Amino acid sequence: MSDASKGLRLYNTLTRTKEDFVPIDPRNVRMYVCGPTVYDFAHIGNARPVIVFDVLFRLLRQLYGEKHVTYVRNITDVDDKINDRALRDFGAEIASGKLSLNEAIRRVTEKTADQFHKDVAMLGCLEPTVEPRATEFVEPRPDGRADMISLIQRLIERGHAYVAAAEVLFDTASMPDYGQLSKRNLDEQQAGARVAVDAHKKSPGDFVLWKLSSPEEPGWNSPWGRGRPGWHIECSAMSAAYLGEVFDIHGGGLDLIFPHHENEIAQSRCAHGTETMAKVWMHNGFLQVEGQKMSKSLGNFYSINELLETDIFGGRKWPGEVLRLAMLMTHYREPIDFSVRKLEEAENTLRKWKRAADLAPAAAQQLPAAMVDALSDDLATYAAFQVLTQLAGEAAEGNDAAASLKAALLFLGFDVGAAKVDEGEIDKAIARRLELIAAKNWAEADRIRDELLALGVQLKDGKDPITGERVTTWEVKR
Numbered sequence: 001m002s003d004a005s006k007g008l009r010l011y012n013t014l015t016r017t018k019e020d021f022v023p024i025d026p027r028n029v030r031m032y033v034c035g036p037t038v039y040d041f042a043h044i045g046n047a048r049p050v051i052v053f054d055v056l057f058r059l060l061r062q063l064y065g066e067k068h069v070t071y072v073r074n075i076t077d078v079d080d081k082i083n084d085r086a087l088r089d090f091g092a093e094i095a096s097g098k099l100s101l102n103e104a105i106r107r108v109t110e111k112t113a114d115q116f117h118k119d120v121a122m123l124g125c126l127e128p129t130v131e132p133r134a135t136e137f138v139e140p141r142p143d144g145r146a147d148m149i150s151l152i153q154r155l156i157e158r159g160h161a162y163v164a165a166a167e168v169l170f171d172t173a174s175m176p177d178y179g180q181l182s183k184r185n186l187d188e189q190q191a192g193a194r195v196a197v198d199a200h201k202k203s204p205g206d207f208v209l210w211k212l213s214s215p216e217e218p219g220w221n222s223p224w225g226r227g228r229p230g231w232h233i234e235c236s237a238m239s240a241a242y243l244g245e246v247f248d249i250h251g252g253g254l255d256l257i258f259p260h261h262e263n264e265i266a267q268s269r270c271a272h273g274t275e276t277m278a279k280v281w282m283h284n285g286f287l288q289v290e291g292q293k294m295s296k297s298l299g300n301f302y303s304i305n306e307l308l309e310t311d312i313f314g315g316r317k318w319p320g321e322v323l324r325l326a327m328l329m330t331h332y333r334e335p336i337d338f339s340v341r342k343l344e345e346a347e348n349t350l351r352k353w354k355r356a357a358d359l360a361p362a363a364a365q366q367l368p369a370a371m372v373d374a375l376s377d378d379l380a381t382y383a384a385f386q387v388l389t390q391l392a393g394e395a396a397e398g399n400d401a402a403a404s405l406k407a408a409l410l411f412l413g414f415d416v417g418a419a420k421v422d423e424g425e426i427d428k429a430i431a432r433r434l435e436l437i438a439a440k441n442w443a444e445a446d447r448i449r450d451e452l453l454a455l456g457v458q459l460k461d462g463k464d465p466i467t468g469e470r471v472t473t474w475e476v477k478r
């Protein structure tokens with residue numbers, strides 16, 4: 001095992017095996033996860049990848065250092081579903097000329113993106129390092145970062161794309177090993193395609209890179225006329241913009257393997273002439289609700305916000321951290337059945353853990369190694385939670401188990417109220433300690449220092465550069 005691997009093993013959809021993870025550059029571990037299309041409230045199925053890859057982000061930061069991980073999660077703010085929603089919500093204003101479609105679209109996407117940010121913050125997720133919006137990566141950029149039009153141009157130049165019937169299409173037959181991720185071959189796809197609909201395509205599996213817009217639709221000027229990008233090309237552009245042509249981890253839900261991720265790979269590899277787009281492809285499993293596929297027609301379609309703020313699910317509101325734990329109690333690659341019982345179980349578990357963690361005034365400096373090991377085994381959250389339950393059993397007033405548990409819960413994104421610090425009391429304690437030091441009562445002075453440390457307050461002694469007097473400052477350590 002090389003030093004860079006840090007013992008982390010991840011299941012790679014590309015090879016269908018669990019592999020040692022060795023970053024391309026351990027000083028900058030790079031991960032891309034497909035983000036939301038912002039036309040409606042995010043549903044709880046959307047919450048799963050956000051939570052799962054948040055845990056991976058936290059683990060990578062733990063293993064490689066906070067400054068050495070770049071996590072990009074995009075926002076898709078150009079999509080025909082968004083246009084439809086803008087027409088539905090602002091149709092009258094658009095018809096009367098009060099609002100242009102583009103302005104209506106901006107209202108829909110901004111409101112939805114704000115809501116998404118609020119929702120995922122409630123779920124205890126860290127913000128990604130960068131959150132690019134697709135509309136900002138359509139045209140060539142002043143900063144020279146990758147953009148969609150330039151990528152499409154390069155695909156045409158290299159013989160991987162063609163213009164037909166007012167569209168630019170990717171030529172799947174131009175890529176001999178197209179289909180590696182989903183393990184589909186072109187013949188299989190052709191057998192299932194509706195040829196009549198796709199008469200302008202060279203092969204039925206060819207997909208849209210660019211399509212023309214009507215004057216009312218959102219559009220950008222391009223060498224192929226005023227139009228808008230297909231969905232897949234945006235992730236190829238935004239990942240290249242921030243992570244380069246080849247990066248470490250690409251994640252998303254299982255439903256994205258085909259066609260979205262397959263087509264991202266095709267575009268990126270053919271445009272850049274690389275063997276791979278990302279080394280490791282990770283996919284979280286499907287989510288069901290009370291044993292059934294979530295769908296609007298079944299009436300079991302729930303947004304994150306509905307679970308947080310209404311009593312629509314189980315007759316009560318659910319705290320974000322309960323949703324978070326419930327989501328993580330099932331291994332990320334397994335299908336999950338989201339149910340009221342599961343949420344109740346998560347809430348009980350969390351209550352026990354928190355009660356035990358509260359026995360420690362401050363979190364330990366080190367995370368429990370057994371938990372880190374479990375997470376390093378392809379995010380074995382269930383095994384990691386067994387470690388937490390064991391620590392909770394061993395926890396007692398002020399002991400190491402309680403402090404370790406507190407550190408573990410904070411690391412995993414659960415709020416265990418870090419030591420509440422009363423600044424006035426600290427200043428009094430520091431003044432008292434300085435008096436004791438002046439009186440050479442070292443034992444009593446140290447006792448005060450240790451008491452503060454147990455509350456998570458670390459003292460630093462220094463000298464005033466002018467008077468030469470002893471000066472004590474403090475900071476909160478977690």
Ligand SMILES: [Zn+2]
Pocket residue numbers: 033034035235260264
């Ligand atoms: Zn994507």
